[in-house]
Amino acid sequence: MTYIDFTLSKFFSLKNKVVIAIVVLAILSASCQPKVERTGSSDDPLNEKRVDELLSKMTIDEKIGQLNQYSARWEMTGPAPENMDSMFIYNLIKEGQLGSMLNVSGAKATRKVQQWAVDSSRLGIPLILGYDVIHGYKTMFPIPLAEAASWDPEVAKLSSQVAVAEAAASGLNWTFAPMVDIARDARWGRIMEGSGEDPYLGAKIAYARVKGFQGDDLSAENTIAACTKHFAAYGFAEAGRDYNTVEMGEQTLQNIVLPPFKATVDAGVATFMNAFNTLNGIPATSNVHLQRDILKGLWGFDGFVLR
Numbered sequence: 001m002t003y004i005d006f007t008l009s010k011f012f013s014l015k016n017k018v019v020i021a022i023v024v025l026a027i028l029s030a031s032c033q034p035k036v037e038r039t040g041s042s043d044d045p046l047n048e049k050r051v052d053e054l055l056s057k058m059t060i061d062e063k064i065g066q067l068n069q070y071s072a073r074w075e076m077t078g079p080a081p082e083n084m085d086s087m088f089i090y091n092l093i094k095e096g097q098l099g100s101m102l103n104v105s106g107a108k109a110t111r112k113v114q115q116w117a118v119d120s121s122r123l124g125i126p127l128i129l130g131y132d133v134i135h136g137y138k139t140m141f142p143i144p145l146a147e148a149a150s151w152d153p154e155v156a157k158l159s160s161q162v163a164v165a166e167a168a169a170s171g172l173n174w175t176f177a178p179m180v181d182i183a184r185d186a187r188w189g190r191i192m193e194g195s196g197e198d199p200y201l202g203a204k205i206a207y208a209r210v211k212g213f214q215g216d217d218l219s220a221e222n223t224i225a226a227c228t229k230h231f232a233a234y235g236f237a238e239a240g241r242d243y244n245t246v247e248m249g250e251q252t253l254q255n256i257v258l259p260p261f262k263a264t265v266d267a268g269v270a271t272f273m274n275a276f277n278t279l280n281g282i283p284a285t286s287n288v289h290l291q292r293d294i295l296k297g298l299w300g301f302d303g304f305v306l307r
Contacts, residue, residue, distance in 0.1 A: 054125070059096075061096070062096040062122070062123065065092075065097040065099060066096075066099035066125070067099060068092075068098050068100070069098075069130075070092070070098060070100075070101055070102070071101070072089075072101055072102065072103045072105075090116055093113065093127070094116065094120045096123065098117075099127065100130060100174075101129055103131060104129050104171075104172075105131060106170055107169070107170050107171050109171075110170060110171025113129070114126055128225075129172050129173055130172070130175065130227075131167060131172050131174070131175060133164065133175035134175075134179070136159065137164075138166045139166060143193070144178070144179065144195060144205075144209075145193070145196060147159060147205070148201060148202070148205050149196070153205055153207070153208035154208065156205050156208045156209050156212065157209065158212065159212070160209050160211075160212025161212045161213075161222075164212065164224050168221060168222055168224050173224045174227065174271070175224055175225070176229060177226060177229075178206050178209035178210065178228065179194050179229050179230070180195070180228055180264060181234045181257075181260075182194065182197060182199055182236075182256055182260065183235030184235070184236075185235075185237075185239075187241075188240040189242060190242065195260070199257075202259065203260045203262070204263070206261075206263045206264050209226070210264045210269045213225070213226040214226050214267075214268060214270065218268075225271055226264070226269050226270060226271070227269070227273050227306060228264040228265075228269050228272050229273035230276060231261055231273065231284065231290060231295065232258060232290055233253065233279050233284075234276060236248060236252075242276075245278045246277045246278065248279065248280065258294070261295075262299060265299045265300075271304055271306060272295065272301065272305045272306065273307070274305060285307045291305065
C-alpha cells in the first residue's frame with residue numbers, strides 16, 4: 001500500500017489534518033457522487049461543516065483507510081489487486097479501507113469504482129482517482145523537457161489544459177504532475193520529465209503547469225488536482241542513478257533545487273510527492289527540514305503529501 005503523509009503517529013498529532021485534506025479533495029473532485037453535491041472550494045464554510053460532520057462519524061479504521069491507495073494495473077506504479085473486478089477491491093472500498101486508486105482509466109471503469117465507494121461504503125466518501133497525466137492523456141504533446149525548451153510557459157499551460165480536459169472527462173481527478181526536479185546529470189533517466197537545469201525556467205514552467213491542471217477553481221469540472229514531485233533533490237541523485245543518495249549544501253538546495261517547488265505552492269498546487277532519495281543521509285520522507293521547516297512551515301503548504 002501507499003501511505004499519504006508520514007506516519008500514523010503524525011496522523012494523530014496533526015489533528016486529522018491529512019484526512020481533512022483528503023476528504024475535501026474527494027468531495028470537490030469525484031466524478032460520480034450522487035450523495036455529495038460538488039460545490040465551492042476547500043475554504044468554503046459549507047464544505048468545512050461537511051468535513052467536520054463526516055469526521056465525527058468516522059472510526060479510526062476508516063480514517064486510516066482514507067490514507068490507503070491501490071493501483072489497478074500490475075505493470076504500473078503501486079501495489080495492485082490480482083483482478084480489478086474482484087471482490088477483494090470491492091470489499092476494501094465497501095469497508096472504508098481505501099481512499100484512492102491509481103491507473104483506473106476510462107469513464108466506465110472510473111464510474112464503476114466510484115459507485116462502489118458512494119453506494120456501498122458506510123459513509124459514501126468518493127475515491128480520489130489518480131493517473132500519470134504527464135504530457136497528454138489521449139492527445140499526446142511533446143515531453144516536458146521539449147516543451148520547456150520553447151521557453152514559453154503558456155505552451156506548457158495550454159498542453160496541461162487540454163490533457164486535463166480529457167482526463168477529467170474520463171473520471172480522473174488527480175495527476176502525478178508536474179515533475180519539477182532540476183537535473184544537471186544527463187545520465188539520470190528521468191531528466192525528460194522535467195524542465196532541465198535552470199531554476200528560473202523551471203519555476204516558470206512549474207507554475208504554468210499547475211495553473212493548466214487546476215485553473216483558478218479546483219471544483220470546476222475541467223480541472224484535476226496536480227501533484228508537485230519529487231520533493232526534493234531527486235534530480236541530483238549521485239552518478240545519475242535513480243533512487244540514489246544526494247549530498248547537497250543549503251545554498252544549492254535553496255537557490256537551485258527549491259525555486260520550482262515554491263512556484264507550485266504559489267500557484268496553489270493541491271498535493272506534493274516526496275522524493276525517493278536520501279538528502280544528506282536523511283530519507284526525504286522523514287526529513288523534518290524539508291517537510292516541516294520548509295514545506296509546511298516557511299511556505300505554508302496545507303495540502304497533503306504522498307509518499
